[in-house]
Amino acid sequence: MNATVQPHILAVDDDPAMRQLIAEYLRDNDMRVTTAASGYAMTQALAEHAIDLVVLDLRLENEDGMQLARKLREESAVPIVILTGKRDEADRIMGLELAADDYITKPFSSRELLARIRAVLRRYQTAREVLPSRDNMPRAYRFDGWELNLRTRRLTAPGGERVELTKGEFNLLQAFCAAPQRILTRDQLLDLSRLHSAEVYDRSIDVQILRLRRKVEPDPSKPRYIRTERGVGYVFNALVDVLH
Numbered sequence: 001m002n003a004t005v006q007p008h009i010l011a012v013d014d015d016p017a018m019r020q021l022i023a024e025y026l027r028d029n030d031m032r033v034t035t036a037a038s039g040y041a042m043t044q045a046l047a048e049h050a051i052d053l054v055v056l057d058l059r060l061e062n063e064d065g066m067q068l069a070r071k072l073r074e075e076s077a078v079p080i081v082i083l084t085g086k087r088d089e090a091d092r093i094m095g096l097e098l099a100a101d102d103y104i105t106k107p108f109s110s111r112e113l114l115a116r117i118r119a120v121l122r123r124y125q126t127a128r129e130v131l132p133s134r135d136n137m138p139r140a141y142r143f144d145g146w147e148l149n150l151r152t153r154r155l156t157a158p159g160g161e162r163v164e165l166t167k168g169e170f171n172l173l174q175a176f177c178a179a180p181q182r183i184l185t186r187d188q189l190l191d192l193s194r195l196h197s198a199e200v201y202d203r204s205i206d207v208q209i210l211r212l213r214r215k216v217e218p219d220p221s222k223p224r225y226i227r228t229e230r231g232v233g234y235v236f237n238a239l240v241d242v243l244h
Helices: 016-028 039-048 065-075 089-096 110-130 167-178 186-194 206-216
Strands: 008-012 033-034 054-056 080-085 102-106 140-143 146-149 154-156 184-185 227-228 231-237 239-242
Touching: 008 016, 008 039, 016 033, 016 110, 033 184, 039 054, 039 065, 054 065, 054 110, 065 080, 080 110, 102 110, 110 186, 140 167, 146 167, 167 186, 167 206, 167 231, 184 186, 186 206, 186 231, 206 227
Parallel strands: 008 033, 008 054, 054 080, 080 102
Antiparallel strands: 140 146, 140 239, 146 154, 184 231, 227 231
16 A cells, blocks of 8 residues: 555444544544444445445444455455454454454454554555456466466366465465566565465464475475575566466
8 A cells, every 4th residue: 555545444333432442543543534333334335435444343233243244355355354352262263264354352452453454454565566456367377287276276286186275375376476586575475375364373484485385396395486585585486377
């Protein structure tokens, strides 16, 4: 997101005091804020404004916040940060698996909410810089006999066997295939591998690289494809064919 443009946040919560708290703090930190008290109001706001991120309370009165999040994800690529109760671990995990990009538990500090919003926006900005736009998204990538199908999220080895990838590993390999021969920093790769990922806890990018090498490299100790650029990051050293 361009630093000169204020990101527009939609805060959805049926508690007027909570809406006011979120709105005032985010506005004091150079963000535009629209608030909504219901799913209907959220839908209206999304139709009327170009929203950059939605903060959504899962515990709305008389409404299923999880269903709202799922519907929002099906209809839009807008990032979602969910608000949950301290004891609602199942909701947090389900929300991350089905829809959300991050979560924060109530009660929370305004500073933490701001930090999480900024982190999610940064990840989406990284994706826009590295990955193809949704309208130009390839069907698959092929390199050296391998095929990464983006629609079925399957990796097929040169011999035809399917190789199972975690969501983080899939997103990481997708980022590499979208930017072959280009150095990607650890921060960029961490952002990209977490995008829409169901991984609940942060993983070291170096650990993910190691696991991915074990699955695609003929000799993981002497990587042919995923090469380390010491002190900078990694580069995907392969010729990639893009299938649309």
